[in-house]
Amino acid sequence: MNGYRFTLHRFFAVLIKEMIQMRRDRMTLGLLIGIPVMQLFIFGYAINMVPRHLATVVSVADPGPFSNSIVAALNNSSYFDIVKATNSPAEARRMLARGDASFAIEIPANFSRDLIRGAKPNLLVEADATDPAAGSYAIAAIPNLAVTALRDDLVGPLAPLAAKPAAFNVAVHNLYNPENITQYNIVPGLLGVILTLTMVLATAIALTRERERGTYENLLAMPTRPVEIMVGKITPNIFVGAFQAMLILLLARFVFHVPFIGSLGLLAATSALFITALLGVGYTISTVARNQMQAMQMTFFFLLPSIMLSGFIFPFRGMPGWAQVIGEVLPITHFLRIVRGILLKGNGTFEVWPDIWPMILFLFAAGTVAITRFRRTLD
Amino acid sequence: MEYAINVRGLTKRFGKKVAVNNVDIAVPEGEVWGFLGPNGSGKTTTIRMLCGLLSADAGEGTCLGYDFRTQSEAIKRETGYMTQKFSFWEDLSIRENLEFVARVYGLPKKRQLVDDTLEKLGLVSRQRQLAGELSGGWKQRMALAACMLHSPRLLLLDEPTAGVDPKARRDFWDEIHKLSSQGITVLVSTHYMDEAERCDQIVFISYGDKVAQGPVLKIIEQSGLITFTLEGDRARALADELRGKPGVEFVAFFGAMLHVSGYNRALLEATLAPYRGDPSLKISETHPSLEDVFIQLQDRATRGAA
Numbered sequence: 001m002n003g004y005r006f007t008l009h010r011f012f013a014v015l016i017k018e019m020i021q022m023r024r025d026r027m028t029l030g031l032l033i034g035i036p037v038m039q040l041f042i043f044g045y046a047i048n049m050v051p052r053h054l055a056t057v058v059s060v061a062d063p064g065p066f067s068n069s070i071v072a073a074l075n076n077s078s079y080f081d082i083v084k085a086t087n088s089p090a091e092a093r094r095m096l097a098r099g100d101a102s103f104a105i106e107i108p109a110n111f112s113r114d115l116i117r118g119a120k121p122n123l124l125v126e127a128d129a130t131d132p133a134a135g136s137y138a139i140a141a142i143p144n145l146a147v148t149a150l151r152d153d154l155v156g157p158l159a160p161l162a163a164k165p166a167a168f169n170v171a172v173h174n175l176y177n178p179e180n181i182t183q184y185n186i187v188p189g190l191l192g193v194i195l196t197l198t199m200v201l202a203t204a205i206a207l208t209r210e211r212e213r214g215t216y217e218n219l220l221a222m223p224t225r226p227v228e229i230m231v232g233k234i235t236p237n238i239f240v241g242a243f244q245a246m247l248i249l250l251l252a253r254f255v256f257h258v259p260f261i262g263s264l265g266l267l268a269a270t271s272a273l274f275i276t277a278l279l280g281v282g283y284t285i286s287t288v289a290r291n292q293m294q295a296m297q298m299t300f301f302f303l304l305p306s307i308m309l310s311g312f313i314f315p316f317r318g319m320p321g322w323a324q325v326i327g328e329v330l331p332i333t334h335f336l337r338i339v340r341g342i343l344l345k346g347n348g349t350f351e352v353w354p355d356i357w358p359m360i361l362f363l364f365a366a367g368t369v370a371i372t373r374f375r376r377t378l379d
Numbered sequence: 380m381e382y383a384i385n386v387r388g389l390t391k392r393f394g395k396k397v398a399v400n401n402v403d404i405a406v407p408e409g410e411v412w413g414f415l416g417p418n419g420s421g422k423t424t425t426i427r428m429l430c431g432l433l434s435a436d437a438g439e440g441t442c443l444g445y446d447f448r449t450q451s452e453a454i455k456r457e458t459g460y461m462t463q464k465f466s467f468w469e470d471l472s473i474r475e476n477l478e479f480v481a482r483v484y485g486l487p488k489k490r491q492l493v494d495d496t497l498e499k500l501g502l503v504s505r506q507r508q509l510a511g512e513l514s515g516g517w518k519q520r521m522a523l524a525a526c527m528l529h530s531p532r533l534l535l536l537d538e539p540t541a542g543v544d545p546k547a548r549r550d551f552w553d554e555i556h557k558l559s560s561q562g563i564t565v566l567v568s569t570h571y572m573d574e575a576e577r578c579d580q581i582v583f584i585s586y587g588d589k590v591a592q593g594p595v596l597k598i599i600e601q602s603g604l605i606t607f608t609l610e611g612d613r614a615r616a617l618a619d620e621l622r623g624k625p626g627v628e629f630v631a632f633f634g635a636m637l638h639v640s641g642y643n644r645a646l647l648e649a650t651l652a653p654y655r656g657d658p659s660l661k662i663s664e665t666h667p668s669l670e671d672v673f674i675q676l677q678d679r680a681t682r683g684a685a
Contacts, residue, residue: 013482017471024470218466220432222483223455378432 014232056080057101061109073149079138203282204295226374241275262342280366287373383564386440400587413578414568421587422568459526463537469511484529516547536567585680606667609637611660
């Protein structure tokens with residue numbers, strides 16, 4: 001039985017057929033190019049993980065120079081936008097409940113008097129924590145803000161009340177992305193997400209379409225072999241994927257100004273590996289799904305964890321162990337580390353290798369399943 | 380005699396349902412055999428098993444000298460299979476479809492071969508047209524040409540003329556007979572009696588069982604059926620009256636005529652006797668047509684299954 005022998009002429013027959021069909025299908029071709037550009041612009045500009053200018057209401061029960069300094073400092077920090085100053089804590093609460101403000105800051109009665117007496121009055125900060133991530137940067141900034149706000153007021157006889165500097169310095173260096181620019185993280189990540197969506201989907205419907213249209217029977221009645229059909233169908237998509245990757249990287253470099261520190265050659269090689277692994281997944285779906293609708297649903301079943309559990313938006317290390325295990329299986333998790341590593345950190349082959357072999361392993365597994373799942377009969 | 384198809388005990392089950400039950404088929408090389416049976420009787424399943432598209436649950440034998448269960452690769456290379464539903468790529472042009480087939484089979488002088496085929500089909504001027512835009516008759520001609528491109532020794536045609544106009548149907552059968560005279564074996568499934576009558580032999584299957592086989596005349600003879608025709612203005616009105624009378628197996632319309640068939644001549648004559656006096660009715664005995672036999676076989680199989 002030479003069922004798995006590969007011949008070039010049959011491979012080319014399938015390849016040429018696929019290229020012609022792809023060229024004729026203008027709509028799909030347009031989507032394959034349009035989707036990456038649109039998503040890159042929308043998400044690249046929309047997602048911000050260090051939100052600033054959050055609506056804040058202050059209720060001041062004790063007007064005076066100290067209150068003024070604190071309010072001014074909040075406003076200047078760029079984290080808070082004071083949308084209303086009131087003297088009623090109840091109204092501040094209502095604004096939080098309605099969602100008109102994310103923060104309510106209350107300066108209680110006798111704040112100045114207690115401060116001067118050294119009674120350490122409370123400055124109450126209430127935050128809308130329904131979205132824990134939204135306010136975390138702003139909340140973290142408050143204690144420091146309050147201390148520096150009053151530094152200029154607490155002079156002369158009040159000087160002893162000012163906060164003393166710590167006995168040591170904490171030096172924090174934000175490496176690789178010192179300004180915490182979200183786009184540096186999101187845009188390379190989008191490369192992984194967009195490729196996952198388009199590559200898996202395009203391949204998933206490859207064989208299902210033949211089945212739906214009845215041409216599959218004809219393909220099986222001819223002496224074409226599973227490997228020839230698979231490689232012939234996948235190859236055009238490799239080019240589409242390469243084109244998408246180039247497009248996204250160009251936009252990343254020249255529109256979003258993402259640093260490109262590492263080797264582009266290494267990036268190209270790992271992208272090719274990633275794309276091939278995705279095509280393996282798509283083809284496996286293709287051999288299982290009965291129609292294009294099912295193929296689509298299975299693609300989304302794969303896509304969601306690829307977005308949620310890969311560290312694309314949510315920190316990978318913040319997930320429980322079992323979720324990290326799922327994440328480690330997905331090729332995108334490793335690809336994201338590789339892309340961010342190469343672009344932002346300038347990582348080389350040595351640093352990237354721990355994330356390359358899991359992708360090779362995945363590709364091998366997906367390929368094996370796809371080939372064995374491919375039925376050579378209609379049973 | 381050399382057999383192009385020679386299989387015994389062909390069986391296929393889908394779950395609990397037996398689609399093809401212990402069928403033997405032996406088609407000598409160069410003959411045209413018709414494959415008849417009602418819808419869902421197992422014709423398509425049988426053809427698919429012969430060319431390796433479905434794996435048989437039981438049975439043994441050869442197709443073109445190759446073991447049909449283990450050497451389907453070799454069989455596929457020398458067989459042309461035309462599916463019931465048009466299964467070429469509608470978003471490829473006629474020429475591109477033919478070129479695809481030529482590439483898959485690795486045929487030499489591809490360009491010349493495709494040119495010649497288009498010439499023969501009379502499609503040279505429309506070669507860039509998408510296959511999906513062709514009419515039913517042209518699609519079927521293109522499909523036959525594509526199946527013949529690699530010069531197969533065996534043609535398996537699954538209801539090739541369904542939905543095709545009478546002229547195109549006749550041309551198609553002329554082509555089949557021409558191929559047969561060149562030594563190609565043809566197994567063709569059909570619902571049309573006139574097509575069946577153009578076959579060297581017919582195989583009749585019903586509910587997966589082979590119920591009859593042989594040349595058309597022999598099948599008619601073997602059926603033991605006696606048929607009378609009733610002609611005249613009143614003939615059509617008598618159909619319901621005669622149905623179920625002693626000796627009458629079934630009654631069928633043939634245009635303005637009525638065919639009344641049964642197995643027992645004496646009973647049938649007795650039933651028809653009262654009508655003989657009617658001057659407006661002309662009653663005469665005739666040879667049962669293949670359609671009479673077809674209906675009878677189908678009736679009998681239905682009763683057997685019930």
